Amino acid sequence: MEFSSKLLEKAVNEMSQLPGIGKRTALRLVLHLLRQPKSQTLELADALQNMRNDIKFCKSCNNISDSEFCEICANPNRNSELICVVEDIRDVMAIENTSSFKGLYHVLGGKISPMDGIGPNDLNIQPLVEKVKQGRVKELIFALGSTMEGDTTNFYIYKQIQDFDITTSTIARGISVGNELEYTDEVTLGRSIINRIPFEVSLKS
Amino acid sequence: MEFSSKLLEKAVNEMSQLPGIGKRTALRLVLHLLRQPKSQTLELADALQNMRNDIKFCKSCNNISDSEFCEICANPNRNSELICVVEDIRDVMAIENTSSFKGLYHVLGGKISPMDGIGPNDLNIQPLVEKVKQGRVKELIFALGSTMEGDTTNFYIYKQIQDFDITTSTIARGISVGNELEYTDEVTLGRSIINRIPFEVSLKS
Structure with a gap:
């Protein structure tokens, strides 16, 4: 792809490094941002920067958090x-x-x-x-x-x-709630028979 | 969606304003950025900011450009x-x-x-x-x-x-080069017959 602007090219290249986003999609997204008010792009950039700079991982469970413990x-x-x-x-x-x-x-x-x-x-x-x-x-x-x-x-x-x-x-692994038996794969169905639970227990959940 | 971090939530919300990107995809993209080196996110944010702030439109043709004229x-x-x-x-x-x-x-x-x-x-x-x-x-x-x-x-x-x-x-509108007639829609095919060109002309292109 030949771009008429280095700034545009750089933005498209960075955007296309995201998973599942190719050059064409990246160009579409970047052109969309150019058509929107300037504030939208700046807020997106700010949000990404702030997130990457300030986000913490909970010291106990490693979940994403704003403070030391989630x-x-x-x-x-x-x-x-x-x-x-x-x-x-x-x-x-x-x-x-x-x-x-x-x-x-x-x-x-x-x-x-x-x-x-x-x-x-x-x-x-x-x-x-x-x-x-x-x-x-x-x-x-x-x-x-x-x-x-x-x-x-x-x-x-x-x-x-x-x-x-x-x-x-x-x-528990088994058939999904609301699913028909005939559409369940045989490994799941086989396991769901082996790991059956007492009917009284199933009534409570 | 309930987020454990406001910073994460803000980034996901901004990202999901892009066309064709829903909340789930936005979360996937943002989590990907968190797993990558910090520099990648910061470069993406910088590229977007610079593009939005400094890009120009050619004064003659309105194409995107880095200078006054593309x-x-x-x-x-x-x-x-x-x-x-x-x-x-x-x-x-x-x-x-x-x-x-x-x-x-x-x-x-x-x-x-x-x-x-x-x-x-x-x-x-x-x-x-x-x-x-x-x-x-x-x-x-x-x-x-x-x-x-x-x-x-x-x-x-x-x-x-x-x-x-x-x-x-x-x-010109007509059948694509390499296409079979039977797969061309009838409007296109009809027009391509009405707007036929001299065979000698087609030999030159």
């Missing part, structure tokens, strides 16, 4: 002995939206994935093991995605903490 | 008596890529579209009419998209300049 960890009404292990902040937001969980989180920042060069030391696993060692945790809930990388990460953490007096669980 | 208008080797009327800078880039045009451009900045509240006065039409009035132009090529808005805009400009001694043309 709102969830700082809330005395939450059960600090129950910790839900998740991959990133989007999972925290998804679980918080359900209003079904009153414990704390521990954000790993990713999953073990040798294919992408991500090993256990690249993730926030050691602080979690420390928490368990100090006896502050009664139950760990593994809530990673149901993929090979998720299962590997679960197993790695489990191996590190299995000698301590702690309950571990994973979130 | 490189095309400032080039003495180009034919200033032949002007191609386009909607925006992307069309200039597309036509420049073909290397088939050696005249100048005139960027309207949009098309007349009453549905979107865009009238002739919102576009850069008057300066074009002035150029024609001053007798500096021999031929105008209308190269707007082949839509109702494009045709309306062409016709509006044509009405303004029809009394002057000037040739007007539109770019």
